Amino acid sequence: MCISFDAFNMLAATSTAVFSTLLFNRNLLQTSTKLLINQNNSLKISSVRNLVAESAAKNLEHDKLFKRIDLELRGHDPEVLSSYTTFVSNVCDHLEIEKSQVTETPHLKWLLTTLKDKFAKKKYKVQYEVRTYIRFMHVKYLTGSTASTFLEYIERNIPEGVAMKVTYTEICNLPKMITSNSTANSSPQSLQ
Known part of the structure; x- marks a missing residue:
């Protein structure tokens, strides 16, 4: 160029x-x-x-609207998880995003019993316990661009040992087939 x-x-x-x-x-x-x-x-x-915005009038793409985005956070260390949920709520406050309270569920416990050695007798067993702490949070009423910016920011700052699951609830228009049928059924002749 x-x-x-x-x-x-x-x-x-x-x-x-x-x-x-x-x-x-x-x-x-x-x-x-x-x-x-x-x-x-x-x-x-x-x-x-x-x-120049190239063919801006031709390509009118509407931004997606999300009614709700659910965040499920899982981790093995409750202090790290509570610190990260505080960070996410502070990000929501700074970006003026409507959020819910963080809800905690009882931790999941996973026990694994193994032998100490490969050839050890039955009385030399060891038990390992893994606890998984889960926190739920959801944010409401976001546009697609705001949601992608918000999620990218919190995903880039996620600490080690924390997993996040994101579930979207998008607001969509009704299909044209349904809207055309409903307007045909609500004509004045069919109402009489």
Whole structure:
């Protein structure tokens, strides 16, 4: 991609975010050529690149709407789990996301009994116990972009030993077949 010196000077005056967008998103660039007359009565052709939303009117994609996103957090250390749930609720407060209270369930206990040695007798047994602590939390009424940003942020900051399960409840339109049938059935002739 070639950028003329004048266009580069114009871009240097803009913010770095716009500059990086211009460099890396070739679909968003539109070139316009302008003829300028200098004080010396000489013609100067300059090329200016403008940021244009490519076919924004054609592709009207609506953002997804989520009624509820359920977060299930599991871990073996209750202190780490409570610290992480505090972090998630603080993120919700800063982003002004409506959230529920964190609910705790009784921990799950898993016992494993094994022999101490491969060839040991029955009386040399060892018992291992693994406890899994579970916390539930849900956030309400998010758009798709907010949900993806929120989830990416909390997933990148998840500590070791904590697992997260995310369940979405999306709000969708009724299919066209159902809406067309309901409008046909509610015509004035069928109501009489």
